[in-house]
Amino acid sequence: MKIKLHEIPVRDVVNGYIDSAENGVVGYGGKLNIRPPFQREFIYKEKQRNEVVNTVMKNFPLNVMYWVKSDDGTYEVLDGQQRTISICQYANDDFSIVVDGYARKFGNLTQSEQEQIYSYPLMIYICEGTDKEKLDWFKIINIAGEQLTAQELRNAVYTGEWLTESKKYFSKTQCPAYQIAGDYLSGKAIRQNYLETAIKWIAARDGIEIEDYMSQHQHDTNCNELWLYFQTVINWVKATFPKYRGKLMKGLDWGIYYNKYATNSYDPKQLEQRIVELLDDEDISNQKGIYEYLLDGNEKHLNIRTFSSKMSRTAYERQKGICPKCGKHFEIEEMQADHITPWSKGGKTISDNCQMLCADCNRRKSNI
Template sequence: MRIELHEITIREVADGYLDNAEEGVVGYGGRLDIRPKYQREFVYDEKKRNAVIDTIRKGFPLNVMYWVITDDGSYEVMDGQQRTISFCQYVNGDFSVPVDGHPMAFHNLPKTLQDQILDYKLMVYFCSGTDVEKLDWFRIINIAGERLTEQELRNAVYTGPWLTHAKSIFSKTNCAAYLLANKYVNGSPIRQEFLQTALSWISDGSIEQYMSAHQHDPNANELWSYFQAVIAWVDLTFTTYRKEMKGLDWGSLYDRFKDGLYDTDKLESQIKALMIDDDVTRKKGIYQYVLTGDEKHLAIRAFTPAMRRAAYERQGGICPKCKKHFEIDQMEADHVTPWSKGGRTNADNCQMLCLEDNRRKGAV
């Protein structure tokens, strides 16, 4: 990893400053990508923004900033985006700050004060290196201010035509991915959460490896096609939408079960029954359960201490399987009639088994 410290004036950074909203923010004569396309929008509030200008006016030092040197020799702001946008907006005349008790825009200041701001020297580290080195370094410096998400960190490393196309689909307000799947996917496109979800699905969680392999692809059509296929499969398989479907790991379910032939009416009846079953405490797990049959996804309601004690006393401490006596803390509560066969989690259906017999039963 190569890191070089440079002194750069606000005058230089603000030269060519242009804010194209979600199309990105640039400066430094067009060579600095201050906020890449479809990354999060400006988030500093008025108090923080004004504090940046006050710090500069008084000649106090701002924290160091980090710029990434890209493959084409231009730069991207890795750390310092909000501070950079703050002083560029001020120099651009976008807002005023209190000066001696009066609101003053940049153009209202005497030329000597304007020059003082424009000639202020920023301490900027230029960073270059391998993808792994840059990602590790960015995670280390991402400890203060408005922290970047993991996906924003990855985006700073794996720049190229593939990422530009992927962000146009997954990282813009009301983008195609959001319009297609917002009821199934948590988070915000602007914070890169839709892109991260799609990448996690297609790569089985190996996001960095996938981005590295496809960094220089001309487009992200493979990712977009896969994402659409997942959502289409969900829509076709589960015919009634419920809020519990949002945020599930649909990608892994699609990969495992996409080739199965399901009776969708039967699935819906099963889901409906489970939704009103008081013993099912984790409703979001119903969708994994109807596909896998694994009860762990449902978090079946446990027997209460009172139910356990009543069963223990009723049995006289005797395990009905091995017929031996145990203390209550050496036994576990169990359904006489299994929940999967209609047994309820109530006192009448509770029995106490010794640890060995209960675990042997659970393994059957």
């Protein structure tokens, strides 16, 4: 891989600057892709943005940036998007900063002040190499800056038409995925959380990892499979659990549930009745687990409240250390608290329903 340091004046970088919001940002006479597919949206706060401009105006050194040169002679910003956009926005008169006590946009500066900014040399490393070499380098330089999410890093590897199409559905503000499923998804679309979730779900369906799915579809001309699958998952959720409960339903792995249980038959009315009952059960520590419990019947999703040490000691003394299943005596440390009447059959986590079993008997009971 070839890496060479260049001094490129601000004048050249801001030339041809166009910010099409989420559809992309370009500069350097149209030859620089400031926000390529793997980059995040602009996330600098006002103070950070203004400090970049102040650094340039005071002619202080700005941290180096990194570009990648493509085979067609164009460039992509590998690291430095936030600083580049900050400078371009100011030169474009998009915001003002305080200079000598007065708020001044670029257009309010004197000609000599403007020329000082235009002439400021940006230190930029430009690299050429294979996709893997570029990605390895990107991971290294990303350590010191604003960290990208795991999905943003994946996007750096699997660029192409499929990714571009997928981001239209999952990575834009008010995107289609947000419109139909924003209430069910955690994170933010522009930070690639929606896209990551959708790919994780469909990859799990196929028994593969996110990276494998993206690799297999990198050169597809559309993302129809992913989008149609995602819609099917959300429609299944809404049909199976028609009453929405935000705190409990948002962020659950609905696609994973769909992959496992969608072929089963459920009665939404009966499920809703059971949800109401379970929400009133004080023994349930994890109410968000109610939905998967109703789909597979496994109590582990609920984190059923355990017996306190006082309850356990009371039961042990009552039994005189004898396991009621095998009739043998054990020290309390060798025994485990258990529901006499199982929770699933209405048994509560109270002293009167507590028994102490030896580890072997409790294990055999659990396996029945």
